[in-house]
Amino acid sequence: MAASTPLEKTYWFILLFFFLISHQSVLATRSKTLKQKPCKRFSLYYHDNRFSGNATSLANATSLAVINATGFGDKNFGMFVIFDDPMTKDRSYLSAPVARAQGFYFYDGKLQYNVWFAFSLVFNSSKYKGTLNIMGADLFSQKTRDMSIVGGTGDFFMAKGILTIYPDVVQDDYYFRFKMEIKLYECY
Numbered sequence: 001m002a003a004s005t006p007l008e009k010t011y012w013f014i015l016l017f018f019f020l021i022s023h024q025s026v027l028a029t030r031s032k033t034l035k036q037k038p039c040k041r042f043s044l045y046y047h048d049n050r051f052s053g054n055a056t057s058l059a060n061a062t063s064l065a066v067i068n069a070t071g072f073g074d075k076n077f078g079m080f081v082i083f084d085d086p087m088t089k090d091r092s093y094l095s096a097p098v099a100r101a102q103g104f105y106f107y108d109g110k111l112q113y114n115v116w117f118a119f120s121l122v123f124n125s126s127k128y129k130g131t132l133n134i135m136g137a138d139l140f141s142q143k144t145r146d147m148s149i150v151g152g153t154g155d156f157f158m159a160k161g162i163l164t165i166y167p168d169v170v171q172d173d174y175y176f177r178f179k180m181e182i183k184l185y186e187c188y
Contacts, residue, residue, distance in 0.1 A: 038161065039187035044087040044121075045168070046101055046178040057174070062086065069107065075114075076107040076173075087121060091168065091177065099123045105138070113140040117147060121182075123155070130154020132182070134163050149184065160186040 051061035063083035070078035082104045086097035103119025115138040120131045131154065136147030145165040152159035161184035169177040 036185055038183040038185055040159075040161075040184040041182065043179060043181045044089065044098065045091055046085055046087055046165075046180050047093045048083060048085050048176050049093070050081065050083075050174045052174045067106075073110040075109050075112060077110045078107065080104065080106040083119070087180075093177070098125045098127070103134075108137075109140075114138065115140070128155045130156045132156050132159060132163075136163075138165065149182070156184070157188050158186065159184045159188075 048063050049057075049060050050063045050065065051057055062085045063081050065079055065081050067078065067080035069076040072078060083101065085101040086093070087099040087101055088095040089098055100122045101119050102122055103117065105115045105117045105119075108114055108116050116136070117138055118135040120133050122131050123129055131152055132149055133151045134147050134149055136145075138145050138147070147163045147165065149159060149161040149163055161182065164181040164183070166179040166181070167176070168179050169175070
């Protein structure tokens with residue numbers, strides 16, 4: 001085996017140096033993030049009342065399946081739902097909304113019920129003004145589900161955090177209520 005030239009030794013030293021530096025910074029960032037406490041934390045209730053196709057449900061509907069299930073499996077695979085749902089401080093659907101959840105979800109599990117959400121919480125109350133943008137998987141098999149808060153506007157400018165869903169009530173396929181715990185880790 002031929003001896004390494006000084007240029008090759010320098011190359012390997014620089015490569016090793018940058019490798020170690022990059023990994024140390026990743027480890028330092030991770031440990032800081034895991035120990036961080038939320039800068040803002042609150043809970044709301046999400047009420048989804050999907051249109052069932054009859055005239056009675058039309059007046060109270062807050063969501064609509066715009067693409068029906070494909071029939072590929074028996075878990076609503078492919079169903080696409082848009083919504084404009086009220087968010088309340090308590091469990092009552094009739095309470096005054098403090099925000100609206102506006103967006104969509106679709107069923108993406110062929111073998112089990114799974115839903116993928118993308119929506120904004122739109123606040124226009126005396127306490128908060130602005131939006132929180134949320135996306136992520138709602139894995140029905142889990143007792144609680146986490147979604148990413150990927151940004152915001154107004155009082156939530158550039159917010160980042162976690163939204164934890166606690167299923168509260170599910171009535172057939174047409175009404176459900178979640179308790180949503182909002183934990184913001186970046187607040188400006």
